[in-house]
Amino acid sequence: MSAWLDEIRWTDDGLVPVIAQTSAGKVVMFAWMNRESLALTQETGYAVYWSRSRQRLWRKGEESGNQQKIIKISVDCDEDVILLEIEQQGGIACHTGRESCFYRTLENNQWVTNSAVLKDPAEMYKQ
Amino acid sequence: MSAWLDEIRWTDDGLVPVIAQTSAGKVVMFAWMNRESLALTQETGYAVYWSRSRQRLWRKGEESGNQQKIIKISVDCDEDVILLEIEQQGGIACHTGRESCFYRTLENNQWVTNSAVLKDPAEMYKQ
Numbered sequence: 001m002s003a004w005l006d007e008i009r010w011t012d013d014g015l016v017p018v019i020a021q022t023s024a025g026k027v028v029m030f031a032w033m034n035r036e037s038l039a040l041t042q043e044t045g046y047a048v049y050w051s052r053s054r055q056r057l058w059r060k061g062e063e064s065g066n067q068q069k070i071i072k073i074s075v076d077c078d079e080d081v082i083l084l085e086i087e088q089q090g091g092i093a094c095h096t097g098r099e100s101c102f103y104r105t106l107e108n109n110q111w112v113t114n115s116a117v118l119k120d121p122a123e124m125y126k127q
Numbered sequence: 128m129s130a131w132l133d134e135i136r137w138t139d140d141g142l143v144p145v146i147a148q149t150s151a152g153k154v155v156m157f158a159w160m161n162r163e164s165l166a167l168t169q170e171t172g173y174a175v176y177w178s179r180s181r182q183r184l185w186r187k188g189e190e191s192g193n194q195q196k197i198i199k200i201s202v203d204c205d206e207d208v209i210l211l212e213i214e215q216q217g218g219i220a221c222h223t224g225r226e227s228c229f230y231r232t233l234e235n236n237q238w239v240t241n242s243a244v245l246k247d248p249a250e251m252y253k254q
Contacts, residue, residue, distance in 0.1 A: 004236050017144060017157065025152025030144065030208040042233065075238055076228040077221050081157040083229040094204050101203040102210040106169065109131050111202055 005035055009080040015050060018082045020093065023071055028093035028100040031058075033082065045070050047084060064124040066090040090119075097121045132162055136207040142177060145209045147220065150198055155220035155227040158185075160209065172197050174211060191251040193217040217246075224248045 008016055015032045022028060031049040033041065037057055040048040047068035051058040061067030072085035094101040097117040104111040135143055142159045149155060158176040160168065164184055167175040174195035178185040188194030199212035221228040224244040231238040 002236075004233060004238055007238060019146055019154060019157065021152075021154055025148075027146060027148055027154065027210055030146065030203060073233040074229040075231050075233075076157060077223050077225075077230070078228075081228075083154055096204050098204075101205075101208075102201040103204070104202050106131060106200040106202075109129075111131055111134060 002039065005039060007079055008035075008038070008075065008082075009078065010035065011080075015052075016080060016082055018047075018049065018084060020047060020068060020084045020086050022088055023085055026100055027102060028086075028088060030101070031060075038082065041070060041084075042073065047086060061089060064090070064092070064095070066092050066124070068093070092118055092124070095121060095124070097124060129166065132166060134206055135162075135165070135202065135209075136205065137162065138207075142179075143207060143209055145174075145176065145211060147174065147195060147211045147213050149215055150212055153227055154229060155213075155215060157228070158187075165209065168197060168211075169200065174213060188216060191217070191219070191222070193219045193251070195220070219245055219251070222248060222251070224251060 010016055014034050018031050018033050019027060020029045032052055034050040037048040037050045047060040049058045049060060067089045068086040071087060074083040091099055097119040098115050103113055103115040105114050137143055141161050145158050145160050146154060147156045159179055161177040164175040164177045174187040176185045176187060194216045195213040198214060201210040218226055224246040225242050230240055230242040232241050
């Protein structure tokens with residue numbers, strides 16, 4: 001039952017860009033998936049990305065505990081971008097300890113930080 | 128005053144992925160920008176993308192009239208993704224005539240269309 005995976009237009013590297021948005025409408029992160037990680041995301045009900053820097057599967061929250069429970073998986077009109085609706089466990093998606101990775105906004109030609117650190121990253125990732 | 132542009136980590140092709148979201152929280156499309164298009168987006172107050180297929184600047188709405196007025200420009204934690212908050216003129220972002228490009232959702236291993244065509248594409252793009 002993987003015909004839906006065949007409909008995706010993967011990049012030459014076998015990846016697809018993925019946007020993760022909470023049910024409340026907050027875009028919290030952007031990452032990539034390969035076929036295996038998208039299949040696992042659907043099967044397990046939790047977001048599994050492909051880490052391009054580490055070249056391995058990245059079960060979101062595997063270290064921090066901040067998993068992303070899948071509510072809905074959508075695809076765009078030309079089948080080359082995925083949008084996830086998620087429930088963000090712990091309320092923190094960003095490795096900086098913030099709700100969202102998009103915490104800087106352009107104001108007067110400067111990137112200005114506009115949201116608080118909810119948890120010390122050192123606490124999120126310690127063994 | 129373009130130091131903010133220098134802070135972006137452009138791809139090897141000189142691009143950055145861009146997510147466009149309405150103020151109501153609807154993610155309506157995903158596209159790419161190069162440095163010139165992002166600068167123009169900020170200067171003009173309307174979204175200008177880089178069309179990879181046509182290899183040229185793409186002033187969103189130049190044909191359909193459905194421009195995207197910029198409310199806010201955000202960048203992510205590692206400075207390689209842009210999130211736009213926009214006001215979607217005409218209420219239609221997708222070339223299929225729908226509000227959003229993300230109009231298909233995975234249900235029982237199938238992509239199911241879940242939103243209506245608001246305008247006939249033939250009417251959107253005719254001369």
